[in-house]
Structures are given as C-alpha cells and as structure tokens.
Amino acid sequence: MLGGNSKIVIDGDGIFLLLTIRRDAEIAEHRNKLVMDINEDSVDCLLVDYDNGKAAFFSIMHDIRAIRTNYRRIRMRIQEKVENPASRNKLLAKYGARERNCVEDRLKKITTLLAEIAREHNADLVRERLKDLRLSNKMGSKQLNYRLSTFPYRKFIEYIDYKFYERGLSVIEVDARKTSITCPVCGYTDRRNRISRDTFRCRRCGLEFNAQYVACLNLFSRSNDGYIAIRSEGVYVVPRKAGSVVPANVASNEPPTQMKWLRGEARAGFQNTHSYQKIKHGQPPVLIVTCRTSSVVLCEHEIGNVLFIRDPNVRIEKTAFTGVLLVYSNLDVNTAYRVASFREYGFVESIIPIHCTLILPLDPLSLRECLAKITNPDTRIKLKVRARGVRKTSSEIYRLVVNILRELGVTVESSSSTCLFVEVIKSNVYVGVGSCKPVFKASISDS
Numbered sequence: 449m450l451g452g453n454s455k456i457v458i459d460g461d462g463i464f465l466l467l468t469i470r471r472d473a474e475i476a477e478h479r480n481k482l483v484m485d486i487n488e489d490s491v492d493c494l495l496v497d498y499d500n501g502k503a504a505f506f507s508i509m510h511d512i513r514a515i516r517t518n519y520r521r522i523r524m525r526i527q528e529k530v531e532n533p534a535s536r537n538k539l540l541a542k543y544g545a546r547e548r549n550c551v552e553d554r555l556k557k558i559t560t561l562l563a564e565i566a567r568e569h570n571a572d573l574v575r576e577r578l579k580d581l582r583l584s585n586k587m588g589s590k591q592l593n594y595r596l597s598t599f600p601y602r603k604f605i606e607y608i609d610y611k612f613y614e615r616g617l618s619v620i621e622v623d624a625r626k627t628s629i630t631c632p633v634c635g636y637t638d639r640r641n642r643i644s645r646d647t648f649r650c651r652r653c654g655l656e657f658n659a660q661y662v663a664c665l666n667l668f669s670r671s672n673d674g675y676i677a678i679r680s681e682g683v684y685v686v687p688r689k690a691g692s693v694v695p696a697n698v699a700s701n702e703p704p705t706q707m708k709w710l711r712g713e714a715r716a717g718f719q720n721t722h723s724y725q726k727i728k729h730g731q732p733p734v735l736i737v738t739c740r741t742s743s744v745v746l747c748e749h750e751i752g753n754v755l756f757i758r759d760p761n762v763r764i765e766k767t768a769f770t771g772v773l774l775v776y777s778n779l780d781v782n783t784a785y786r787v788a789s790f791r792e793y794g795f796v797e798s799i800i801p802i803h804c805t806l807i808l809p810l811d812p813l814s815l816r817e818c819l820a821k822i823t824n825p826d827t828r829i830k831l832k833v834r835a836r837g838v839r840k841t842s843s844e845i846y847r848l849v850v851n852i853l854r855e856l857g858v859t860v861e862s863s864s865s866t867c868l869f870v871e872v873i874k875s876n877v878y879v880g881v882g883s884c885k886p887v888f889k890a891s892i893s894d895s
C-alpha cells in the first residue's frame with residue numbers, strides 16, 4: 449500500500465519508488481533548516497543552523513536556462529537546414545539526448561550539493577509547494593509554459609526530495625505565493641516592493657534587502673519555524689520554539705548580487721572551462737585556511753566563493769586534519785592572500801599565506817633562504833609555529849627560526865601585528881608572512 453506522497457523518481461539509470469509508509473520510521477525531523485528558492489538562473493538558499501547559532505544565505509548559480517536556449521537554437525537550425533526527414537529526425541534525436549544529459553547532469557550536481565550541505569548541518573528541506581508553481585504570479589499559460597520549459601522544476605523537486613529522503617532528512621512544503629513581493633519583516637505585500645531585479649525595499653517598513661533572498665526569508669516564516677526580525681541593522685532568525693535568536697548573513701561579503709556559491713571545481717562542471725588555465729600538477733598550495741570543524745564544507749565554499757571569481761580553477765584540498773584546508777590557485781600567493789583575507793567570514797577561522805614550502809626534516813639553509821626572502825632586516829615580527837601530526841617538533845623549529853631571524857636582523861616580538869607563520873602538516877612545512885589577524889569574523893559569531 450502506498451502512502452499519499454509516494455512517487456516514482458527516474459534517476460539516470462534507475463527508477464526509484466519512494467514510499468511514504470516507511471518514511472515515518474527512518475526519517476526524523478530536524479530542527480535545522482535549509483530553505484530553498486528555485487529560480488531560473490540560481491537556486492537561492494538560507495541555511496538556518498540552530499545547533500551552531502548561525503544562519504547563512506548562499507546561492508548556487510546554474511546554466512540550465514542557457515543550455516536549453518542553446519539547444520532550442522540548434523533544433524531550429526536543424527529544422528531549417530536539413531531537408532531529408534530521416535536525417536533530420538536522427539539529428540534531432542541526437543541533440544535531444546545530448547541536451548537531456550546535460551540538464552540531467554546539472555540537476556544531479558545541484559541537488560547533490562544541496563543535500564550534502566544539508567546533511568553536514570542536519571537540516572531538513574523547506575521548499576515551495578509544487579502545486580503553487582502552476583498558479584504562481586498570475587502568469588498566463590504561455591508565460592508559464594515558457595518558464596517551465598526553461599527550468600525543469602518538477603524534476604528538480606523530485607530529485608532533491610529523493611536526495612534528502614535518502615539521507616534521512618525531511619522535506620517541508622510551504623505556500624510560495626507572493627514570496628518575492630512580500631516583506632519578510634512586516635508582511636506588507638506589494639509588487640512595488642521589488643524596486644529592481646536585485647533590490648527589495650519595503651514600502652511600509654523600509655526594509656531593504658537583496659531581492660534574491662527575500663523569498664527564502666518568507667518561505668522560512670511560512671514554515672512556522674520562526675520569524676524574521678531586524679536587530680542592530682542585521683537580519684535575524686527568531687525561532688518560535690525555545691532557542692536562541694540567530695543572525696543571518698550572506699555567506700561572504702562579496703556584493704550580494706554577485707554571490708556565486710560554487711567554488712571553482714564544482715563550477716567547472718557548469719561552465720566551459722577551456723579558456724581557463726589549469727593549475728599545474730605539483731604546484732604548491734598558496735594558502736592554508738582553517739575553519740570550524742563543524743562546518744568544513746561551508747568554510748570550503750566560503751573561501752572558494754571569494755577566490756573563484758579571480759581564479760575559476762581554485763582548488764581546495766582537505767588535509768588529514770579536520771578543519772585545515774590547503775588552497776591551490778593560479779593567483780600568486782600575495783594576490784590570493786590579499787583577495788581572501790580581511791573579509792567578513794562566517795565559517796573561515798584563519799587564512800595564512802604560503803610563501804615557501806619546505807619538508808621535514810628542515811634543512812637550515814633552505815629555511816634561511818626562505819626567511820631572507822620574506823622578511824626585512826630591522827623589522828619586528830611575531831612568530832607562530834604550529835606542528836600538526838609530528839611530535840616535539842614545534843619547539844625545535846621555533847628555536848631554529850628565532851636563531852635565523854636574529855642572524856637576519858629581524859626581531860621576534862609578540863606584540864607585533866605582522867606574523868611569521870610556520871605550519872607543519874605531516875612532513876610538509878609551510879612558511880608565510882601575513883597579518884596576525886587576517887580574518888574579520890562576521891557578526892555571525894556566538895555572541
């Protein structure tokens with residue numbers, strides 16, 4: 449016997465039947481929520497993580513509409529140019545299959561990415577009710593057909609539901625009507641609240657917000673989980689049940705309209721990357737990023753998001769130590785460091801530039817050469833040595849570095865705001881000079 453919500457999902461090679469009867473036993477409800485608003489060029493999200501006292505907006509850009517438009521153009525050309533019906537049908541079938549594979553690929557990547565982020569945070573999905581799509585925005589059938597033809601909403605929703613259920617996460621459907629023109633704070637609904645494509649300004653209470661995320665805030669309120677409030681000029685999520693008020697931030701301080709959440713590697717699948725210069729094999733990393741262990745994936749996205757606009761090939765590599773990431777980029781160390789540091793981050797804890805990469809056991813000559821290159825005589829520097837995965841090494845390295853610095857005429861002083869970082873990760877030693885406080889923490893902090 450099938451429950452009311454049972455459905456059949458066709459996922460690539462297989463057909464899956466989702467049964468509601470079993471669901472109650474296996475799928476628990478989670479208090480954290482991933483609120484998702486599907487749009488033609490992006491999937492905009494609000495992740496509310498009550499467990500860690502934070503909420504973040506992020507956006508996944510996609511090119512599904514471009515793919516569809518492109519193949520529509522190809523189909524039209526085939527119709528025009530190929531006169532023989534047999535070869536025309538053959539061509540149409542060939543390009544039809546190619547288009548389907550391409551769109552399918554994007555749908556899978558996006559839904560998997562979202563489900564993985566949700567799993568990392570134990571978050572249930574909050575999304576628009578599918579039937580509202582049909583009635584939304586008083587669109588005429590022609591416009592609606594066009595909208596549905598440029599983005600496969602139904603399929604997207606089937607996939608994402610499946611991927612959430614598969615991970616033991618629930619899906620909550622909410623009323624999505626007028627979510628883009630309703631003020632998430634005071635509830636005033638007016639088409640004119642949307643002053644431009646990118647900006648929402650409430651005509652009653654004056655709230656001004658990135659239009660992209662207004663729908664997410666409204667979907668969240670409608671899930672009955674809590675409401676949205678403005679406190680000290682920030683947007684906060686106030687839970688209805690016992691729990692603390694959670695500040696909501698855009699996941700990096702890039703201009704919100706340019707928010708692109710996908711980092712280079714993931715984005716590569718979404719874009720034609722032929723013109724980009726690939727990172728050479730064996731090239732050393734340029735940054736060490738540390739993040740809260742509870743949110744490594746988001747931290748990874750955060751840093752990737754900051755760098756990938758400058759370097760679409762940015763690659764972030766996990767180390768054997770949770771929360772410690774190595775960043776590879778085509779940007780030189782100083783540019784990457786400048787771009788990445790002094791930004792507002794929610795999940796990134798620290799960013800360290802890597803000016804030299806050495807190996808253990810340390811060769812004093814190479815170390816001296818490195819230090820001479822990156823420090824100036826008659827300056828003061830604070831020395832920070834951290835050894836991971838090796839015992840008793842940090843004090844030895846500390847002494848060695850202090851001696852060399854003395855020879856070079858550099859004073860080690862703990863009050864200096866410039867730091868010399870020596871980071872040992874297993875048998876590699878990364879040395880860099882940077883600010884002792886390179887990361888500005890967003891107000892997302894626990895306070």
Ligand SMILES: [Zn+2]
Nearest residue numbers: 631634650653
């Ligand atoms: Zn308002």
